[in-house]
Structure formats: C-alpha cells, structure tokens
Amino acid sequence: MAETILSNAPMPETELPPEPVRKGFWSRLGRIFLRQREASILVVAIVLVIYFQLSSSNFLTQFNILTLFEFISATAIIAAGEVMLLICGEIDISVGQVFALAPFIMYLVNQAGFSLWVGIVAALLVSSVVGLLNGIVTVWFKIPSLITTLGTQFLLNGITLTISMGEPVLTPSEGQINQIMGVNPYSEIVWAIAVMLVVQVILSFTRWGKHTVATGGNQLGASEAGVNINRVKMGNFMLTSVLAGLAGILEAFRITSISPLAGGTTIMFAAVAGAVIGGTALSGGIGTVVGAFLGVLALSILNDGFTLLGVSAYTYDIILGAAILIAMILNVRLRIWREAGRQ
Amino acid sequence: MTEATLPIAIPDVIRTEHLVKRFGAVTALRDVSMHLVKGEVLGLVGDNGAGKSTLIKILTGFMQPGGGEISVNGEEVKLRSVSYARSLGIETVYQDLALVNELSVYHNVFLNRELRYSPLPFLNNRKMREQARDHLMKMGVNIPSVDLEVAKLSGGQRQSIAIARAVYTDAKILLLDEPLAAMGAKEATLILELIHNLKAMGEVSIIMIAHNYAQVLEICDRVNLLQHGTITFDKPVAETSLDELNELVMREYRVGTTKTSMKS
C-alpha cells in the first residue's frame, strides 16, 4: 500500500547540515583516516614503497614488482572470499588446504582423459562442495566455524596427501590455458584485481552483499526481517572455498608444478591478516574487499622490502604481529567511536 | 457516516477469548479476553511480571497459548509462527533487535525487500533512498539523513525507524513492547509523535505496553490493565484519569501486602 502513495510524495528539501566539529584537528584527522580505512592503508603502502625504494634502489625494478605481484595475487584472491565470510560473522581456516587440493583434482581429472578446462571446473566444483560442507556443519550443527574448518583443514590435508601419494606433479598444459591461468607474469595479478572488483561489487551493490552485512551485524534482526541467514552463510562458505581453489589452480599454473605440501596455514593467515589490517572486524558486519586487498598489498610490500634489505624473517614476523594487533585495536576503537557518534 | 459511530460497525482486528499460558508452576496468563479495534491504540499496562510481554509474544506467533482462542479480522486463527502472524499483518517491533547497525537507514528500511535494476542484480540505491526518505518524512520521523549508518542514530530514532519500517512492509497490527522504555523525554516524544501520526493515518491498529500512565493517557485510545493474568480494567482513555489508574495499582499493592501479611 505504502509504495503507491510514496512515489507521489514530494521530495524533501531540507537536509540537516553535518554535525558540528567539536574535536581538535588531530583527533578529527585520526577519525577520518579510521573511517576511510582503505585510504589509510593505501597511504601506508605508498610510504613503505618510498621507504624501500630509498633504502634499496632495487625495489621498483620490473623484476621486483613481478615478485611482489606473485606475493600478492593468491593471498588477495583468498582474502576476497574470507572478507565476505568474516563480514557475515564466520571464518574459514581450511582455505589453505582447499588451495592445495584443487590443483590435484584438476590434474587427476585431466589425467583421466578430460580437457584441462573440465579439470578446472571439476576442481572448482569440489572446492564449492568443501565450502558447502563447512557451511552445513557450521549452520545446521551450530558448531563455531573456527572449529568446523579446523576439522576440514586436517581432513582435506589428508585427502590431498592420499590422492597425490605425497608426490608433486607437473602442471599439465593445453593451448592457451596456461598463459591465461598464470604462466603470463601479469595474469595472476589481473585475476586478483578482477576477483577483488567482482566481490566488492557483490558486497556493495547486491542484495547478497547487504544480507551478508546484515547477517554479521545483527543476526537476530536480519532473520527477523526474513533474511535467510543460513543460506547467506553457506553461500559465503562456498564462495570462499571456490576462490581458494581458484588461487591454488592459478599458483599451479604459474609455478608449473603441483605440490601436495603447497597448502597450509601460512597463506590462510596472510589472507586473514590482510583482511583485518584492511579494516575487517572479526566480530562481523564490517569490512571491505578493497580494504583486504590493500591490506594484503601492504603486508606483501613489507615482506618483500625486508627480503630485499636482508632483514631477517623473524623481524618481519614481529612487525606483522604488531601490525595485526594494532589493526585489531583500531577496529575495536572504530566500533566504539561509531557507537559514541550518536547524537 | 452515522453507522461508523455505532460500536457494532467497528470491527475488531484482534480478539482473544480465555487465553491461558503457563510456564511450569508459573501461570503468566490465567484468563485473558481482550480485543483490539481497527485503527485504535490500545495501552496495555500492569505490574512487572503481570504477563504483558507474554500476551504480546503469543499474538506475534512466538509462543503458543496453553488454551483459549484468537481471532484476527473476525476469523479464528492459530498463530503458529512469527512468519504466519506476519502474513496476517501482525508485526512486533523490538527495540535494538530490529535494525542492522552497520547498514544505512534506507538499507534497513528495505532490508530483505531491496529494490533492484531488474533484470540486473544491482541495487537501485537511488530509488530506495528516495522512497525511504519520503516514507520517513510522511511518518514524521526526523533524522539527519537516510544515508547515515543506523549505529550513529539515537535509541529513539532507531525505534522510530523500526516502527516506520514495520508499517512500510504492510503491517496492519503493530505490537510495541515498551517502545518508550529507557528513553529520555526527547526520545519518547519522537516515538509518541510517530504513533500519533500513525493513528491519524488510520491504517494500523496498535497495542502498546507502557509503564508511564501519563504517556498512556496522552497517546492511547483505550487502556487495559493486566493483573494476575487477567484483564481487570478496560476503559477508553477519555473516561479515566491518572488518579484512577494510580489508585487501581495502589489498591492492588495494598491487597497484595495484606494477603502476604495474612499468610504469615
């Protein structure tokens, strides 16, 4: 009923002016940066680039930039899915093992006489089934996803080691596929950027995205409004797994071999860390895919720059740990300030 | 026109007969027969633990009564679920439960009924923003901008938006469980104004639980007092007063104390 009346209603002309400025310059600046988390991470990344370029002129060489892309791509693709899951209030720590399993599925299907394309599709399908399984166990049996995916992580690792018999294999080749999927030095980063854009559009401009935010932000309220929160969660588990599988396949093509030991917690933690540094709240409801991408970018620059400077990997871990802690504190502060921002 | 003033011509949107609800040894509702007239605001008052929330939960389909009948729009129904009650136009607004803090006001208004550029899957944010703004304006809900995240609004503003949303989604019967609780005078005025506007539009019927009799007298058409699991008082607001309502409760208090003192 309301809709028909509303379309004829006059447009309101009054929009209240923005709330008056009360705080000092620095605290205002701080808040602007916190609100625009993507912008601040980008600034951090640029500052890091300048610093590393000044300390070691090798940083902005084509060779090193390609190395950087290698660092970023697979992690950023996984982070794109992980952000969606984190926003709807869940987490998947089995992504590293999906990353390892998917290329083996592709390989085996190809060995069985099917086209490599069929192999890729099959691998992504298996990945989505893993996501569905994670979702079902989490949603139906009400098990925290941290525990669910801890279980699947071991399960998948075992499966990968079994079907590969513990041996690495060479990535098959077929026509243009290898170029498109990762042999070309720029293909993987293009994939990563494309994935980031698509998932960000899903998050910002579709019902799915709004329902994902609603599910993580206020689970009870969302389901009261009729949002099928179980479906939203399962869908995002599947998306995350498929993207992890895709990342694994792209890496297999780039490296030209498939190792049963490729997976693990390192890439998973890197993806989650990137998401958190990019402004995703582990408590759900808040985060952006672009932020996660930039978070991964900043971490990769840090890692790569330290390698160039010959700084020990231990130092990198110390800084990474500190960065995560600071990011988490900022995320929590941000939430408190938002609540306090009410008139 | 004259017919409309006859009592018989005004239909009941809700009518309950002898509702009973027990929780183990506790009898929350002993025998509740009440009714809600189309377009009216019914104030439901009573002591803590009188069973007001329990009655609302039964009417919203969240709990099943242990006995008695419920009719909606003249037809006997079994309110077996919240979604079934909602399909009959019954909607309950719970403060703070309803809205998603992380979404903008207009995304909240359109939650789960988002407008899209169909057949494309993309949200028509422009249209949703405009319609939400118009709707809230029409309801008299005053917020700085529909683009704001709900987290940045006050409790009163959020409650207003939750109520306005319920109306926007075609609720015909609104159940408000203490919409004025924990709100300052300014905030409460917002909600009272909104309820007033809704009343003026005449589309929805409202049951409102409240503890502040002055507010009940200000906004409601009729007041029901729930005591010991049954309705002990039912009068149009015009025929009662603050004194009478206070007196009723005081009397209950006195009776209660004499009972206990007699027992001991």
Ligand SMILES: Nc1ncnc2c1ncn2[C@@H]1O[C@H](COP(=O)(O)OP(=O)(O)OP(=O)(O)O)[C@@H](O)[C@H]1O
């Ligand atoms: N789920 C439940 N399980 C057991 N007892 C309950 C339950 N819900 C309510 N009760 C009991 O039923 C009685 C009525 O509770 P109800 O919440 O309806 O009171 P109320 O009138 O809303 O009170 P208030 O003004 O404090 O909100 C109370 O004695 C309460 O303890």
Ligand SMILES: [Mg+2]
């Ligand atoms: Mg109550």
